[in-house]
């Protein structure tokens with residue numbers, strides 16, 4: 005009986021269902037102000053069974069609608085309403101209705117009715133009504149709000165119908181845990197929608213991440229193929245690491261005892277070998293680093309602090325029980341999670357897996373990234389440069405950064421300046437790649453034809469990000485692929501990649517333990533920005549004589565000067581609230597680390 009439903013919005017949708025007369029509207033009338041009080045901005049969709057009207061005869065809007073306007077929008081400075089004559093067969097379609105909501109203006113949508121949809125819902129129930137339950141035949145019921153008399157199976161979350169605050173807690177928790185299932189593209193950008201589509205860096209990143217669903221395909225690779233891949237399942241240690249209690253030093257192993265000042269040498273243990281017997285009090289063995297501690301021994305003294313005379317050994321200095329002994333499982337215990345799902349595998353992680361005896365692991369499929377350039381002036385390196393032209397550098401910086409993030413790259417080259425060529429290339433790329441990245445031609449007022457083609461064949465938002473360099477940014481979807489239209493200027497391309505594309509590719513790749521690094525450093529130079537804009541200056545950081553990180557700029561900061569990226573080792577970030585920083589002040593930097 006249930007009808008599939010998929011939420012087209014980047015915000016959660018939660019339904020309330022009950023047989024009529026249970027008090028859905030009464031509950032929502034109390035819940036809405038409670039959620040508002042908690043700062044949750046709501047939209048509500050209600051299903052009506054009868055032929056309702058919100059307009060009244062005599063009103064201009066009513067008369068114009070009756071005169072035949074299929075859609076009638078009436079607006080004042082306080083509200084607007086769109087009335088659509090929709091003689092659909094059967095029930096109205098919830099996804100269609102949801103798409104009418106301005107998703108950037110609300111945090112969640114509450115839906116009353118649409119009982120039969122596969123929509124997460126709270127069921128309302130009053131025992132006194134004697135009506136059947138809905139949860140018994142609907143798997144989408146998350147909780148039942150009911151009265152004390154209602155009898156529920158223990159596994160169903162029970163809410164008190166009269167406890168609005170408890171229900172509001174549940175709704176907020178649901179919204180907090182909600183994740184968009186698939187890439188969802190709202191009609192309007194979820195960034196602060198100023199009329200000129202301006203957005204802050206943080207809003208842009210947040211919105212982009214809300215559209216990225218991690219890749220779920222995985223494959224098994226061997227230790228030698230793991231570098232820079234992302235683990236698709238927890239690596240559980242099948243063994244104790246170290247496997248045996250062993251010596252951390254070359255020296256002597258014995259059972260520490262206050263009653264002995266000298267020990268009888270009874271043997272020798274080498275790494276990879278064992279000692280057959282059990283040491284008795286007063287006995288010691290010569291032991292090598294990594295060799296298993298004989299039974300009975302608990303302490304190791306390094307050979308530099310010991311004196312051997314015949315078969316007697318004496319020790320210098322204080323002895324501490326357990327010193328220089330590595331206990332079995334002290335690094336990783338058998339059964340413990342050695343590496344969690346979502347870990348990016350580097351030298352240390354791969355070594356750790358090897359140390360567990362693991363020869364292969366399940367990793368997430370590599371994201372596939374298609375890259376292309378456009379622009380009349382953009383030419384292929386290696387070929388003679390025509391007058392007024394420039395060489396294509398962006399495709400190479402983008403490809404390099406994408407590969408360093410573990411992506412498979414498809415190079416679409418410089419796409420010829422024709423509508424048909426671009427459309428064909430993009431449609432093809434969208435079928436092969438998870439992400440398409442272009443550069444150039446996306447700034448507001450830019451006449452480049454790429455904007456028209458993108459807008460036609462995809463759902464693309466053209467933003468102006470309050471940042472420098474890198475103001476224009478296009479982001480959206482073509483077919484099943486995400487598209488990033490980066491600015492044209494070479495430094496702007498790299499900075500926008502680091503800020504927007506990098507987090508998206510990492511999330512797509514399944515990486516969970518990554519955060520943009522922000523490291524405090526002292527500026528040795530006066531830095532200027534503009535309030536309301538985030539400035540990304542190319543900087544050089546180094547350790548100062550005072551033991552603190554210091555940073556200077558690389559000099560001229562033109563957004564076309566790639567040499568500033570070469571000479572720098574970090575971005576200096578002056579946030580929106582900062583308009584300048586005096587020498588000696590603390591600023592934040594993002595080291596390029598190994599990404600560039």
Ligand code: AMP
Pocket residue numbers: 377378379381382394395396397398399443444445446447450452491492493494
């Ligand atoms: P646009 O946003 O297309 O106006 O480009 C801004 C600047 O970036 C112009 O100076 C372009 O010549 C330059 N540019 C665009 N694409 C590339 C590219 N692939 N490589 C290097 N520079 C580029």
Ligand code: MG
Pocket residue numbers: 378379380444445452492
């Ligand atoms: Mg251009």
